[in-house]
Amino acid sequence: MSTYGIDLGTTYSCIAHLDSNGNPEVIRNNEDDSNTVASVVFFENENNVVVGQAAKENVETDGDRVVQFVKREIGKRDTRTYEFDGKTYTPVEISALILTRLKNLVEAQGGTIEDVVITVPAYFGLEERSATRQAGELAGLHVLSLINEPTAAALSYCARQFQEDRTILVYDLGGGTFDVTVVKMSMAQNSSGRDVQKITVLATGGDDRLGGKDWDDRLYNHILHACCDENGITPEEVEAETRQDIRSKVEEAKRKLSKKQSAKVRIDVNGSRTEVTVKRADFEQMTSDIVAKTMNFVDATLEKVPAEAIDTVLLVGGSTYMPMIINAVEAKFPGKVQQHDPDQAVAKGAAIYASMLVEEVGTPSEGEETSGGETSHAEQLTSKFTVEDQTPRSFGPGVVDTKGAKHKYVLENFIKIGEKMPAVFSKTYYPLEDNQERVLLRAFENMSTDDALIPCVDEDGNPQATDPAHNVKLLGELVVNLPPNTSRDTPIKVTFKVDASGVHVEAVNTKTDETFETFLRTESDIDVERSAVHQLRISSD
Numbered sequence: 001m002s003t004y005g006i007d008l009g010t011t012y013s014c015i016a017h018l019d020s021n022g023n024p025e026v027i028r029n030n031e032d033d034s035n036t037v038a039s040v041v042f043f044e045n046e047n048n049v050v051v052g053q054a055a056k057e058n059v060e061t062d063g064d065r066v067v068q069f070v071k072r073e074i075g076k077r078d079t080r081t082y083e084f085d086g087k088t089y090t091p092v093e094i095s096a097l098i099l100t101r102l103k104n105l106v107e108a109q110g111g112t113i114e115d116v117v118i119t120v121p122a123y124f125g126l127e128e129r130s131a132t133r134q135a136g137e138l139a140g141l142h143v144l145s146l147i148n149e150p151t152a153a154a155l156s157y158c159a160r161q162f163q164e165d166r167t168i169l170v171y172d173l174g175g176g177t178f179d180v181t182v183v184k185m186s187m188a189q190n191s192s193g194r195d196v197q198k199i200t201v202l203a204t205g206g207d208d209r210l211g212g213k214d215w216d217d218r219l220y221n222h223i224l225h226a227c228c229d230e231n232g233i234t235p236e237e238v239e240a241e242t243r244q245d246i247r248s249k250v251e252e253a254k255r256k257l258s259k260k261q262s263a264k265v266r267i268d269v270n271g272s273r274t275e276v277t278v279k280r281a282d283f284e285q286m287t288s289d290i291v292a293k294t295m296n297f298v299d300a301t302l303e304k305v306p307a308e309a310i311d312t313v314l315l316v317g318g319s320t321y322m323p324m325i326i327n328a329v330e331a332k333f334p335g336k337v338q339q340h341d342p343d344q345a346v347a348k349g350a351a352i353y354a355s356m357l358v359e360e361v362g363t364p365s366e367g368e369e370t371s372g373g374e375t376s377h378a379e380q381l382t383s384k385f386t387v388e389d390q391t392p393r394s395f396g397p398g399v400v401d402t403k404g405a406k407h408k409y410v411l412e413n414f415i416k417i418g419e420k421m422p423a424v425f426s427k428t429y430y431p432l433e434d435n436q437e438r439v440l441l442r443a444f445e446n447m448s449t450d451d452a453l454i455p456c457v458d459e460d461g462n463p464q465a466t467d468p469a470h471n472v473k474l475l476g477e478l479v480v481n482l483p484p485n486t487s488r489d490t491p492i493k494v495t496f497k498v499d500a501s502g503v504h505v506e507a508v509n510t511k512t513d514e515t516f517e518t519f520l521r522t523e524s525d526i527d528v529e530r531s532a533v534h535q536l537r538i539s540s541d
Contacts, residue, residue, distance in 0.1 A: 002114040003144075003358050005152070005350025006102060008095065008132065010071040010176025010211055012036040012318065014347035015102040017111075018355050024156060024348035027105050035344060037105070039098050039175075041067045046085035051101040056248075063244045070094045072176045072209055074135070075128030077473075095135035103139060115144045117354035119346050120500075121177040122148040123206040125393050125445050126475055129502045144357045146500045149174070150181035151389050152349030153316040154199055157340060158185055158385065159352055166311045167202070169301075171329055172346075173294060173319040176213050179206035180298050182305045188386065200388040203304035203418070205297045210290070212254075212319035218287050219278070220250045226276040227269045242269055257283050258321045284324045291328050298332065304418075307333070315339040316346060356385060391419045391498050394449065395475075397505075398442040399429055400537040401452075409535070411444050411453040411472065414496045418449075422499040428491045428510070429536035431482065439480045439536050441494065441516075443505050446472040480507045480516045492536055 005024075007014040014036045019025040026035045032053040042055035043065045050058070059066050065084060073079045073091040082089045099118075106113050118136050120129055129146055136143040147155075150170035157168070165186050172179040181204040188198040223246050228235055249265050256263035257280045265276045284291075302310075313333045319325065320342050330337045341348065396414040414425035431439055446453060448470040455472045480492065491510040496503060506517040 002112050003351070003354045004106065004113055004116045005147075005347050005352070005354050006099065006116050006118045006136075007149070007152075007344075007347035007350060008071065008099065008118055008120075008135075009036075009039055009174055010069055010213065011039055012175065012343070013039050013098055013102060014344055015105060016344065016347040016351040017106075018351055024159065024351045026344050026347060027102075027109065027111075029105055030109075037098070037101055039068070039071065041070075041094055041097050043067075043084035046087070049097060051097055059244055059248050061241070061244070063240070063247075067094050069176055069213055070098075072213075075124070075131035077127070092131050092135045092138065095132070096138035099136055099139035099141060103141065114142060115354060115358050116141045117145050117147055117350045117357065118143060119149045119152050119350050120146050121172075121174075121206065121208045122150050122179040122181050122204045122392060123177070123208045125473065126395075126503050127473070128208065129500075133501060143501075144354055146502075147350055147353050147387075148179070148181070148201075148204070148389055148392075148500065149177075149346045150179045150204070150316065151183065151199065151201060151387060152347075152353060153314060153345040154181075154183045154185070154349070155352050155385065155387065156345040156349035157314055158197055158199060159349075160340065167305070167309050168312045168314055169298070169305075169310045169333070170314045170316055171294070171298065171320065171325075172206075172316040173325060174211050174317040175319065176211035177206070177208045178210040178294055178297065179204065180294075180301045181205075182301060182310070196386050198386045198388065201390045203301045204390060204392070205301040207293075207297065210293065212317075214290050215254065215287050215319065215322070216250050218290070219254055219283060220247055222278065222282070222286060223250065223253070223265055223267070223276050227267055227274050230274050230276070231269050231272055233270070237270070239270055242267065253278060254283075254322070258323060280323070287324070291324055294325075295328055295332065298329075310336060313337045314345075316342055318343050352385070353387065356387075389421050389500060391415055391417055391421055391423055393417055393445040393447060395443070395445050395496050395498055395503055397429075397494055397496070397536070398444055398455065398474075400432055400535045402432075402537050402539075408454065410538075411446065411455050412538075413446070413448065413451055413453070415498050416449050417447060419498075422497060424495065424497045426493055426495040428493050428539075430492065430539050431486060431488050431490055432535050432537045434486070434488045435484075436482055436486060436488075438482055439492065441478040441480055441505070441507050441536060443475045443478070443496070443503065444472055445475055445503075446470045448472075475503065478505055478507060478516055480509070482509065483512060488537075494536070 004017045016024055016026045029037050037052045038056045040056040042050040042058045070091045120132050133143050150172045153170050168183050170181045182202045184200045186198050253263045253265050262279045267274050313336050394413045394416045396412045398411050401408050401410045415423045493508045493510050495506045508515050
């Protein structure tokens with residue numbers, strides 16, 4: 001099949017599809033003898049860009065030409081860019097290079113990619129999701145949709161050993177992101193009247209800047225200071241090559257500590273050979289607060305779904321191999337913790353979901369029986385599921401409330417965090433004044449469940465890009481041009497639609513039926529005079 005699921009990870013990425021028997025299978029990375037590709041890019045020179053383990057090996061010697069952990073930057077405002085050989089790269093372009101490497105893996109083994117689903121952390125907002133989709137398109141992929149990583153992992157688990165009416169908590173600790181999601185697995189009827197296994201997301205939480213890298217950083221600092229103590233120097237006196245050497249050996253040491261009680265790390269410190277022994281107990285002590293932070297997110301999520309309702313806990317993500325994680329989760333949920341393909345479950349679930357979205361699902365492959373109404377194993381697998389996910393944020397427009405003596409600018413939450421996706425909501429507004437030439441529709445996302453918020457505004461009364469109180473973000477703006485002599489009682493119908501891929505916004509002048517839906521331009525794209533642009537108002541007439 002030409003449909004694939006991609007786990008675009010912070011430290012490692014993975015691609016999977018359904019094999020000839022309809023089972024999810026990860027595409028082997030024969031070059032690195034691995035099932036994953038390191039999410040690392042090395043710009044050797046202007047003519048050669050290396051992606052994967054070979055790129056990671058250059059961190060030690062050419063760290064200034066290596067890009068890692070770009071997933072933590074994608075879609076973020078005021079994010080950094082990278083310049084090599086006179087060319088500037090954005091996080092989207094770096095991510096596209098990683099996706100291209102995954103695409104090349106398939107093609108090198110005689111396959112073709114037509115459609116993909118890419119996974120994202122459940123806590124990614126619109127900008128991060130849109131940027132991820134852009135990276136896929138830039139890599140020449142047709143992105144069918146995005147799916148939240150914990151949901152994909154639950155789908156993979158459900159495909160293997162479904163048990164009716166099970167409530168599952170997915171603890172997903174990746175290289176740079178953390179999600180905790182509770183899903184309900186049950187039986188339901190689809191639109192065709194067929195009994196299917198339904199995966200419903202009940203609650204989600206997490207942090208898109210918390211992951212295995214934080215453990216790596218703590219271990220790196222521990223080894224660095226141990227080397228300094230051994231050689232009687234300060235960290236500032238350690239050469240760059242030595243720092244890179246320590247960084248390159250941290251991951252290996254962390255893996256050893258998941259299996260052994262101690263790990264030895266040998267480092268050349270300014271020409272002197274130094275051996276540092278790290279004990280698992282010390283590593284666990286120095287990172288106990290990070291473990292506690294993840295469990296705080298678990299506790300917050302359990303405020304929506306009580307702990308006694310949880311039947312199974314799935315550990316997902318390479319960082320869950322650490323005994324400290326297993327022990328912490330097991331202490332919270334004794335006897336309920338399971339670990340299935342932590343490195344591959346997300347990609348496999350995405351592959352199943354991708355196959356659910358395309359018409360080719362169930363199309364008999366060459367030599368397969370087509371008579372008698374029989375279906376392939378692939379069709380049986382992908383047609384027996386339905387997925388119901390939740391909105392990761394609240395979304396709505398900024399409008400003027402004219403009630404009272406003083407106008408105030410408010411954010412109305414059309415769609416609130418935790419609602420079933422896809423979610424659609426419409427409301428009618430009106431121009432603030434007669435004879436306006438245009439109105440400026442601003443769209444926001446936030447973490448509040450209030451019906452309305454008052455976002456931060458600047459000295460000119462314009463809402464700021466971010467509001468820390470509820471993590472309010474200005475997503476963009478849509479200019480709605482109005483015909484001459486438009487009265488202030490002209491209805492403007494505004495619609496927000498949210499799905500796993502992002503937000504679509506539409507404004508319709510219901511008197512003229514003119515529709516504006518060119519999706520949300522950023523402030524730098526707006527080429528109209530702001531002094532001539534007015535807001536929409538909530539009618540109080």
